[in-house]
Amino acid sequence: MFHFCRIIFQAIVLYCGTVATVWAHAFWVVPVEGHVQPGERVVFDLRIGPRWPGESMQRDTTTLISRFELDDGVQRTPIAGRENLRPVGHYKATVSGANFAVMTSYPHSAELSGEKFEAYLAEEGLDDALEIRRKFGLKTASARERFRRNVKTLVLVGDNSDGFDRLLNLPFELVPLTDPLRYSAGEPFVVRVLRNGRPLADTQVVAGLRDSETTLHTRTDMNGNARLEFPAGGMWMLYAVDIAPSTTPDADWESIWTSLTFEVNP
Structure with a gap:
């Protein structure tokens, strides 16, 4: 019964869009450990929700996950995992340097009341959409x-961060410009927001620290760069949203979300 209720709750969260304004939207993949040695196994958790800890999700390649791959700088390969179970995936690290796990979702739809949609736009700093409305x-x-x-x-x-700023050619992407391996808390950490490969100016970037209520907000400059000063080391999650009026009659708006997780030293 508990398992059945949990499935129903997750379905409501994902598809109704009325339980919380952005709960169904925010989406990130996080490794149990963000810094490993060659030969070690890396395990990933999939979470949905705008803040830590979010809701841990099972692997679902039928309705949720459309692509889940490893980019180790040499090649891209599918990340293995067992369907309908957690963790969402795992792999054995063999190539030193920056390894990226990349995940995309199937499109989903939600309908929100005017009040909730306005609150959602305001919370995510989507000022242009608010002005259009x-x-x-x-x-x-x-x-x-x-x-x-x-x-x-x-x-x-390994003790190697080569490729940490590698572009993965996603339609919406957060690219770290500061080396996480050499970062110290309190220093500026710079991340670039790209939309179809081009810098996206005046876009809100939100950062959250794992196992903490610490949340930071900033906006990108004219070059698409966002500067954040992390008060502590650990696993950080950054996300951004882009939204525009829909070009098809079955929706009013089309949005795309991107997130990036990584670990920095204290």
């Missing part, structure tokens, strides 16, 4: 949104 008198109108996610997590293998 104001301009056309839609402030109280409900909204149908189609959203998708493409996310990545960085695992450093």
Whole structure:
């Protein structure tokens, strides 16, 4: 019975869009350990929710996960895992340097009341969309949104961070410009936001520390760069959202989410 109720709850969270404004949208993959040695096994957890700890999800390649691959700088290979079980995947680290796990989701849809959609846009700093709704008198109108996610997590293998700033050519991507292996808490950490390979200016980036309520907010500059000063080392999750009016009649808005997880030293 508990298992059945859990499945129903997850379905509500994923598809209704009314339990919480952004719960079903935010989506990240996190390794149990973000820095390993060659030959060690890396295990990944999939979580949904805008803040730590979120909701741990099972591996579901039928309705949720469309692609889950490892990019170790040499090749891209599928990440193994058992369907409908946790953890979501694992692999054996063999190539030193920056290893990225890349995951994309199938598109999902949600319909929110005007009040909840406005709150969601405000929380995620989507000011252009708020202005469009104001301009056309839609402030109280409900909204149908189609959203998708493409996310990545960085695992450093060995005492080597080569390739930490590697581009993975995702349609929406957070790219670290600061080396996590050599970062010290309190220093500026810079990440670039790319949309279809181009820097995206004036976009909100949110960062959260694992097992903590610490949350940071910033916006990108004209070059698409966001600067964050992490108060502590550990596993950090960063995410950003881009939204635009839909070009098809079955949705009012189309959004795309991206997240990046990585571990920095204290």
